Amino acid sequence: MRVPRAIVALSSLAWATSTQTALASLSDGQWSLGEGFSLHRKTGQLEITKGNSSIWSTVPGKPFISASAGNDSVVGSSGAFKITEVDQDTCQDQSITGIDEIEWDGTVTGKATRISGELLKCGNASAQYALTFWVSNDLSDRVAFYVDISSSATSSGPLKKLYFRFSSSANEDFYGLGGQGSFASLKNQSIPVFSREQGEGRGDEPITSIRNANGSFSGGDEYTTYTGIPSYISTDSKVVYLSEKSTGYANFDFTQPDEVTIRYDSLSVDGAFTRANNLFDAIEALTAYTGRMPALPEWVDNGAILGIQGGQDKVNGIVEQGLSDDINCPIAGVWLQDWCGTHPQAGPYMNISRLWWNWENDEVLYPTWNEFVQNLRDQHNVRTLSYVNVFLANVSTKTTGYRRSLYDEASAAHYFVQNTTVNDTAVVSSGPGIEAGIIDLTNPGLRSWFEDVLRDQVWDANISGFMSDFGEYTPVTTDTKLYDTVSDAFFYHNAYPSQWAEFQRGVIEGLNLTSEALLFHRSAAMSSNRNMNLFWVGDQNVDWALNDGIKSVVTIMVHMGFSGYAQQHSDVGGYTTILTYNNLNITRSPELLGRWGELAAVSSSVFRSHEGNIPQVNAQFYSNSSTYSYYAYNARLFVSLAKYRRNMLKTESEPKGWPLLRPPVLYHPNDLRARNISYQSFYLGEHLYVAPVLDPQTFEVDVYFPGDANRTYESVWTGVVYKGGEDATVPAPYGKPPVFLVNGVRTPELEPFLDFVKKENGTKLSVD
Missing domain, CATH: 2.70.98 (Beta-galactosidase; Chain A, domain 5)
Incomplete structure (x- = not known):
């Protein structure tokens, strides 16, 4: 205060x-x-x-x-x-x-x-x-x-x-x-x-004010x-x-x-x-206390993780199209959040598709789930990721049917966080049509039961991980009751994300899947990083904005890196589509999708896309040949940096806690201009400096090169050399985010990337 x-x-x-x-x-x-x-x-x-x-x-x-x-x-x-x-x-x-x-x-x-x-x-x-x-x-x-x-x-x-x-x-x-x-x-x-x-906007206007109107606070602010x-x-x-x-x-x-x-x-x-x-030693000192992120599985280096919804036939078709010679998209996996089924939720203008939080495959969308997952791996060497969160939803109205109602089972056993006013489950709302409880991780009976659910109904399909969602919903009201009566709900709220990560890490260790499993979280707390091998920066609006759009992705990664989270990524293209009655609609353009893919390729540990919360109004990577070609190009760019990233992970992130994405201040703490750079530029490891394109219809970028004149920055695309302390306007056509070799260093791990640059320098991309 x-x-x-x-x-x-x-x-x-x-x-x-x-x-x-x-x-x-x-x-x-x-x-x-x-x-x-x-x-x-x-x-x-x-x-x-x-x-x-x-x-x-x-x-x-x-x-x-x-x-x-x-x-x-x-x-x-x-x-x-x-x-x-x-x-x-x-x-x-x-x-x-x-x-x-x-x-x-x-x-x-x-x-x-x-x-x-x-x-x-x-x-x-x-x-x-x-x-x-x-x-x-x-x-x-x-x-x-x-x-x-x-x-x-x-x-x-x-x-x-x-x-x-x-x-x-x-x-x-x-x-x-x-x-x-x-x-x-x-x-x-x-x-x-x-x-x-x-929140939706976090200070970007006018959307934040619209969302926060009439006593609402769903728009958030710059601090949420x-x-x-x-x-x-x-x-x-x-x-x-x-x-x-x-x-x-x-x-x-x-x-x-x-x-x-x-x-x-x-x-x-x-x-x-x-x-x-x-500052590097400071991060190492912090993570000596918090712990450091476990190693990422190496299969993530092999290509994109395609975020797709719509069922087995749609997924197979998009994968096969991407692997064709025409598209040439390296695919490491697919991420199928709708594996558990979907239902419509009313929204402005049109319904929004929401998931059934009941952790079993939907027999309409994915009728032969286990075989489908195995076939993708056997035929295409493509792994499958699914989706799990801290909720269990009441599926009594699920029209496509269900085999178990985990909500009913957990309710009967009092495995949910309770509400003493109603002497029953503290029902959590996530919009109309969703009635759910949040599992009480202080209850050892819940932990044992839910581990069995995950082992028997989630991991049994030979998946390679999932989005481990939420963690920030735990109620804090005075009538909130936990199994562990010593725990106060107000203090337990910030502890829950760490317990959620610790629980999930324990499950995969018990299954001996630590070298295979990829679990990505968006909510975390002190020392969560020791139990998660990937952080995802959450739900950004599908726009170019500062506080809740593409720019905020870099800023979040900067501060999370200083907080001990070395391995991060975002939803390529963003997530939150907003349709309002105020003549303001935020939907994803092909250009934003392409530029976001460039950013992910040169900043992130994993390259994964998302269709967004209203897929039908957003440009998708598979919308047409232009969008898929741009996406595939960015995926190849990501793969070309795999050896460089992996070397940093093994020698710096895992043993020391150093992040992959490094703001200029890490190397130049006495440079006052470097201190105030958030999204405009960053280092990817020690040897690459990046100035991403984060605005529409922008084909050149003003870049500040930190350091003194003895420090050089060579454009990988043009060969032009810039000096520390210099400002320059640098060309940035589609597919060529400004990337610079620092001090002319060409390590063996950078050779695949430099080969990609040489091969693809003439590639022309479109956002039609």
């Missing part, structure tokens, strides 16, 4: 007097935390250093701990959540009564250093607090912290939230916090960390995201994160020039911070 300006000014004055007085009453001192880390008290400030490097410090004259009363308001609808922060009786003063060494398990010294004191003028109340620092045995290159505030009743109610403030440098920029799609640096922003539907992760990395190579246990709602406030404030919706929170030598 941003406290009103008048209150901020008063609070700062009060803190300045109280905190300085409290620190002055303590003698200067130094407390060793172990491994070279020391806490210092000097000149009205607390600071943690290692050698000559400052790791953490208080802001002179300002509080480092505070608290407030009041209950944040959270309203949810169909996976979208609107959060209103409420702060009452915010503590105005702080005292420090002591800095002591205490016994503490799991540390390198057997001890921790605790700062104790009192929060004062919390309305008519006060509260004791403790801030504890230590260096753990497990990760001795960082300092862990724990903030704990005693419960205290104010005139407005009990204290509920804490604030942890510390200094930053005025020129420090910030990256991470999960799937942030609107900003290059997060400097000057206040970022809420809460996983939810990202499927994936909120409480960690960031700064251009000072500082790493700050909350622990896996601290799953409550948090807000990271970077709006002040020389400080960071973490607002956390509880009276205790823990985490850690450190300072690395550079």
Whole structure:
């Protein structure tokens, strides 16, 4: 929350007097935390250093701990959540009564250093607090912290939230916090960390206002995201994160020039911070805690994964057309989300096709599912991906029939998240005609039963993975009940995506399919990455927009890369088609599909398309020979980079957590222009620099080349060499996204790509 300006000014004055007085009453001192880390008290400030490097410090004259009363308001609808922060009786003063060494398990010294004191003028109340620092045995290159505030009743109610403030440098920029799609640096922003539907528009107008009209919040804003992760990395190579246990709602406030404030919706929170030598080492330090993404199966390198709906005959026809000499599309797999059947859902102008969330094959669309999947592999070496999510839908009205009603079985066994008001399943709506429950992963009986369902009805068909969807819908109302009664729904919400990824990873490990299975998620939380081998950046609008269109894909990948997610991709062409009664319709053009395919080919770990939520009004890769030829060209471009990508995955992503897509700031943290590049350009590994075409009817791109004049960038298409620090306008016809060799390096892994460039440089593509 941003406290009103008048209150901020008063609070700062009060803190300045109280905190300085409290620190002055303590003698200067130094407390060793172990491994070279020391806490210092000097000149009205607390600071943690290692050698000559400052790791953490208080802001002179300002509080480092505070608290407030009041209950944040959270309203949810169909996976979208609107959060209103409420702060009452915010503590105005702080005292420090002591800095002591205490016994503490799991540390390198057997001890921790605790700062104790009192929060004062919390309305008519006060509260004791403790801030504890230590260096753990497990990760001795960082300092862990724990903030704990005693419960205290104010005139407005009990204290509920804490604030942890510390200094930053005025020129420090910030990256991470999960799937942030609107900003290059997060400097000057206040970022809420809460996983939810990202919305349709996210600030792109007029669609966001249309979607948010009449009290709705389905349009979202620039801060709503499927994936909120409480960690960031700064251009000072500082790493700050909350622990896996601290799953409550948090807000990271970077709006002040020389400080960071973490607002956390509880009276205790823990985490850690450190300072690395550079940004790559910072990512490695973060992922040493979170874990790193498991290896991608190598079959994904072989071509496109075709997103198709419509049944066996349609799929076979599109695959055979793509493999023909006329199209020459390398196909690694097909992704068939409608394997479980579809039903119409009413929408503006026309019905939208939705899936039956009952995890068995539909006997009309895919009557011989198991044999069909095997035949695709045997005849064409094409693998099949399906679709699974956290819901089970009531299929009693499914006109094409069903063999099992998983919804009825789970309801009878109380395997769903429950609602105590109705004393039954907490029914989740995803639009008219869908009645579903969300499985309760805190229930061991559910886990055992659902694992059997997946093994016997999903993996039995020799599929190679699926979209592992949702994870951000868990309700947070006071009448939400979980099997694990210790878990509070409000805190469990942000934990659910990690448990969903952990559960699915456990299933494929049990089936010995880790080298074969591809599971891609769009919602994640702290440490989800250790259990997912592919992240997908979610549902973007099928347009060119900044906050929720093709541009946002790159920005999300940038911040997810800083959050520990090395292996990412998007829906080629986007997903969300919007038809409104306001004379505004967002549908996919052939040009957008082609340019999105270029972007995916030179940025992503996997090349996969999606038909979108209303396929019949969108250009599809198979719509005509022009769209299929463009798509096939992009798939060949993707394949040509396979050896280069795979080498990076094996030597950098898997062992270190480094992302494939790297924003310029990673290599040039002191370049102020590089810091503010989000979607305009990026590195693919160390040796390629890319400036994608992300606007319609655009055939040349203005490119900034970071670095100094000793750094060179050679266009792979024209051979023109540009120098670091230079701006240039670069040609970008269809099929030739500006890609540059950095410093003239031609590694053996790049040879297939350079051969592709040589062979295809004369290819002409059309968007008819």
